[in-house]
Amino acid sequence: MEKLKIMILDDEQRVREEIGEFLLENGFQVFKAELPSQAFKILEQNEIDITILDIKLPEMDGIQVLEKIKTSYPEIEVIMISGHGDMNSVISAMRLGASDYFTKPFRLMDVHNSIERTKRFITLNSKLKEVEHNLSLVSNELQDKTGHSIITQSPKMKSIIELISKVAKTEDTSVLITGESGTGKELVARGIHYLSSRKEKYFYDVNCSAVPENLFESEFFGHKKGAFTGATESKAGWFEVASKGTLFLDEIGDMPLNLQSKFLRVLEERKIRRVGSHIDIPVDVRVIAATNRRLEDLIEEKLFRVDLFHRLNSFSIHIPPLRERSEDIPLLINHFASEFSKKMKKPIQEIDENVLNELSNYNFPGNVRELKNMVERAVILNDRGKLHLKHFPILAKVSDQPVFSKGTEIIFDLELAEKNLIMKALEKCKNNKAKAAKLLNITWQSLDRRMKKFGIL
Incomplete structure (x- = not known):
């Protein structure tokens, strides 16, 4: 020194x-x-x-x-x-x-x-300046490449920025990002990619829960022409597409157990074999996985391989829910209000203090994504340049009425009741959408549509 x-x-x-x-x-x-x-x-x-x-x-x-x-x-x-x-x-x-x-x-x-x-x-001052520099660097890269940035003044999130900066300097270390739905796991993954030496190459994102089991191998590893009915031409899989770049696997906890061993083999050997082919193809890709489920619980339930967990968990980042960093809420409200104000050409000069107070005390089961959806709707509803509580209909109902009925009193607000029921089902199923849909006796797709409708993604 x-x-x-x-x-x-x-x-x-x-x-x-x-x-x-x-x-x-x-x-x-x-x-x-x-x-x-x-x-x-x-x-x-x-x-x-x-x-x-x-x-x-x-x-x-x-x-x-x-x-x-x-x-x-x-x-x-x-x-x-x-x-x-x-x-x-x-x-x-x-x-x-x-x-x-x-x-x-x-x-x-x-x-x-x-x-x-x-x-x-x-x-301490030097460390603080380094964190602020890293935050600025990550936000600027993300803003430049994706149009989004990490908006925060929370010490917890600034620690995450530091982790992003450190792991980005490694070439191919696998990263596991955990956190509830809507906390910004993909944004963190993109931050790692765009701060790394792979930033000029492809960032390919895949939602594992949306890949049909019978197409898993073909989508990830590719296939040879004639390998199966309908394979009229050879096709590169996602590992090849993301070569030299980053492959982001969202909802990794939803990957079928019988396919996890094949995925593990690729991560260990760094090569894939297209369906219908006998030729191994080397792949150079960093894998970043994300989940809103506790993989440790899935391992205990024998739904997730422990060896795959350890392979993905070389470096882990946990993103706290928005309710645990409430100091960011006013900052995010102003940011989203400004963003949608410009997009919609509807100037927002002021946000009512009651809005900030109510939102700061709101639980946000859908986290940052839910807040963004709320503010977007509020700007659409607004005509006079100031956001009031009335521009946040769901929030106004929650503050004016009890969430559940008291005694024999029944709440006849169907939307509010439906939203609360979905939130309770997600909470009971630990944010597992498939289990929550089964509990609610609806399809996964139907639950997904309703969650989007209520902004609780």
């Missing part, structure tokens, strides 16, 4: 020498100045990390020097030296951005402790 560069600005030679000698013994690079004018010349010629600054100085006082340093060199941390009992100056200095202080007469231990606290602050 490069030595920290520390400048001492004090008009007393004894102080400069004593602190300077102590810092040199502890491995720091030291610069000394008697006057502010000398200090500013040092700052012009060197990248200083920390300045130790006396409050009482000739030419100008330490508070004025601090202001100039923070204006011209905001990244430099400043430790103030104050006279005994001069707390007013210390408070003023801290308000202007000083990171620490010690008083005269001082002990070298005071200097040491102040430096250590400031070093920790520099380290």
